[in-house]
Amino acid sequence: MTSAFGYIDPHLEISDIDRRLFGGFVEHLGRHIYDGIHEPGHPTADADGFRADVIELVKELGVSTIRYPGGNFVSGYRWEDGVGPVAERPRRLDLAWHSTETNQVGLHEFARWLDKVGSDLMLAVNLGTRGTGEAIDLLEYANADADTDWTRRRAENGRDEPFGVTMWCLGNEMDGPWQLGHRNADDYGKLASRTAKAMRMLDPGVELVVCGSSSSGMPTFGSWERTVLEHTFDDVDFISCHSYYQEMGGNAQEFLASGVDMARFIESVVSIADAVAATKKSDKRIMISFDEWNVWYLHDDGGGQNDKPKETGWPVAPRLLEDQYHALDAVVFGDLLITLLQHADRVRSASLAQLVNVIAPIMTEPGGIAWRQTTFFPFSITSRLAGERVVRVPVTTGTFTSERFGEVASVNAVATVDDQGVSVFVVNRSTTDTADLRVDLAAIAAQFGRDLTIAESHLLHDDDLYAANSLEDPERVGVRPLDGARVADGALVASLPPVSWVAVRLN
Known part of the structure; x- marks a missing residue:
C-alpha cells in the first residue's frame, strides 16, 4: 500500500478546454475506411454504405474533430481522385502502405459520415508530392463561397454549400525519410510558409498546423521545430506533435512512465516555440496540435514490421496495424489523456490515431460484429465527463525508478470543473502497490x-x-464502479489497485 494525497483548488486552473483535444484521426490505411467505417454489404450498412454499428460506437467514443485523409497516405494523395462520380474514380497505388486505393470514399462521402457521427472535419494537404497550387485548389473547392469552376464542380458533386473546414494541416511528418517528398527543415519551412500565405489570401479564417517532428526521438528534433517556426511563425497557429508508446521487453513498469515522456515532449516544443517568439519580439503563442498519439506496437510478435501487407502485390484494404490492446495498454492510454489535459493551455487540439481497426479503440469483422478495445473506455469516459476548465491536482505520493526518467510519481491526477461539478481522473502507475488516495x-x-x-x-x-x-470475447475487459469510493470529511477517498485508471464525477 502507498499513500497519495492531493487537493483540488480552483486557483490552480490551467486553462479552459478546447474540445478539439478529444479529436480523432482517420487515414486511408489498411481496413480503416474499407471494411471499417464503410462496408456496403454489411447488415447494418446505411444508404451510403457506412456501418451503423460503427457510427454508434464512434458517437459513444465522443470524438470532436477528425483529421483526414492522412497521415503518410496524404503525401501521395490526389484529392481530385476522391470527388466526382464514384464509378469514374481512378484506382491508384498507395506507396505509403503498399496498397491499392479505390477512392470509393473521398471528401464528400467522408463529410457525410462526419455528419452522422457528429464530428468536425480537419483536412491535411499534400505537401509531399504536390504543393501550394494543389492546396489552394482544395481549399477553394472545400470552402469558397463564390461562382468558380471549383465551386461549380463541388455543386455538381452534390454540395452547394461550402464544407467550411476550419483546421488544415500543412503536410504530414515531413521530417521523416519514409515520407514521400521528404524535405529538410529549411526547405519544408519555406514551402509551408508560401502555402500558408496563399491559403490565408483565399480564406483568412483558416487555422493552420505546421509539421513538427514525427517523434521526440528523431535526430533532428528541436532543430526542426526551431527552423520550421522561424519560417512560418507569422503564418501558422499550431505546430504538430506525434508520439506513440509501447511496452518494450516486457517491462510494464517502464511502459507506465510513458506520460512523463509525453509531458517532456510537449514542454520542449512549447519552450522552442516561445524562444522563436522571443527572437521575433512577439507575444503570439504557437499552440500544439498533438494530432497523432496512441499506444502502437511497431513490431509484430515475430519481431518484423507490421506496416506492410502480408499479401503479394498491391491489395485493397489489407489487415495492417491491427493491434490488440490489453488492460495495461488502456491504463497507459488513460495516463496519456491525463497528460494532455494537464497541458491544455498549449495543447489545443489532439487526434487519437486512429479510430477503427488500425491501432484503434474500435474493431470490426467483415460482415460481423464491431467491438470496443480496452482503450475505448478511458477515451469515451474522459471525453464525456471532462468539464469546461482543467485544474491542476498536486499529488504527494510514492515513486518508482524509471530507467529513462529517474524517480516517477506512482499516482498522477488531473481534474476538470464546470458549473455542475468536478471530474477527477487518476492513474496508479505502480505495478505492485495499491494506492490509498485522498483528495x-x-x-x-x-x-x-x-x-x-x-x-x-x-x-x-x-x-x-x-x-x-x-x-x-468482445467484453472480456471493461470498466466497473470504483468500490469503496466516497466523500468523507471533505475529501474524496478511494483505493486504487496497481495498474489502474479511475474517473470520478462529483456533483
Whole structure:
C-alpha cells in the first residue's frame, strides 16, 4: 500500500478546454475506411454504405474533430481522385502502405459520415508530392463561397454549400525519410510558409498546423521545430506533435512512465516555440496540435514490421496495424489523456490515431460484429465527463525508478470543473502497490458553496495485465464502479489497485 494525497483548488486552473483535444484521426490505411467505417454489404450498412454499428460506437467514443485523409497516405494523395462520380474514380497505388486505393470514399462521402457521427472535419494537404497550387485548389473547392469552376464542380458533386473546414494541416511528418517528398527543415519551412500565405489570401479564417517532428526521438528534433517556426511563425497557429508508446521487453513498469515522456515532449516544443517568439519580439503563442498519439506496437510478435501487407502485390484494404490492446495498454492510454489535459493551455487540439481497426479503440469483422478495445473506455469516459476548465491536482505520493526518467510519481491526477461539478481522473502507475488516495475537496466545495457528492465512478483494472477484448470475447475487459469510493470529511477517498485508471464525477 502507498499513500497519495492531493487537493483540488480552483486557483490552480490551467486553462479552459478546447474540445478539439478529444479529436480523432482517420487515414486511408489498411481496413480503416474499407471494411471499417464503410462496408456496403454489411447488415447494418446505411444508404451510403457506412456501418451503423460503427457510427454508434464512434458517437459513444465522443470524438470532436477528425483529421483526414492522412497521415503518410496524404503525401501521395490526389484529392481530385476522391470527388466526382464514384464509378469514374481512378484506382491508384498507395506507396505509403503498399496498397491499392479505390477512392470509393473521398471528401464528400467522408463529410457525410462526419455528419452522422457528429464530428468536425480537419483536412491535411499534400505537401509531399504536390504543393501550394494543389492546396489552394482544395481549399477553394472545400470552402469558397463564390461562382468558380471549383465551386461549380463541388455543386455538381452534390454540395452547394461550402464544407467550411476550419483546421488544415500543412503536410504530414515531413521530417521523416519514409515520407514521400521528404524535405529538410529549411526547405519544408519555406514551402509551408508560401502555402500558408496563399491559403490565408483565399480564406483568412483558416487555422493552420505546421509539421513538427514525427517523434521526440528523431535526430533532428528541436532543430526542426526551431527552423520550421522561424519560417512560418507569422503564418501558422499550431505546430504538430506525434508520439506513440509501447511496452518494450516486457517491462510494464517502464511502459507506465510513458506520460512523463509525453509531458517532456510537449514542454520542449512549447519552450522552442516561445524562444522563436522571443527572437521575433512577439507575444503570439504557437499552440500544439498533438494530432497523432496512441499506444502502437511497431513490431509484430515475430519481431518484423507490421506496416506492410502480408499479401503479394498491391491489395485493397489489407489487415495492417491491427493491434490488440490489453488492460495495461488502456491504463497507459488513460495516463496519456491525463497528460494532455494537464497541458491544455498549449495543447489545443489532439487526434487519437486512429479510430477503427488500425491501432484503434474500435474493431470490426467483415460482415460481423464491431467491438470496443480496452482503450475505448478511458477515451469515451474522459471525453464525456471532462468539464469546461482543467485544474491542476498536486499529488504527494510514492515513486518508482524509471530507467529513462529517474524517480516517477506512482499516482498522477488531473481534474476538470464546470458549473455542475468536478471530474477527477487518476492513474496508479505502480505495478505492485495499491494506492490509498485522498483528495481534499474543501477549496473547490467552497467555490460551489455546497458539499460535493459522487455521481458516478469508473475503474479500469484487471488482475491480468494482458487481458484483452477480441472477436471471440468482445467484453472480456471493461470498466466497473470504483468500490469503496466516497466523500468523507471533505475529501474524496478511494483505493486504487496497481495498474489502474479511475474517473470520478462529483456533483
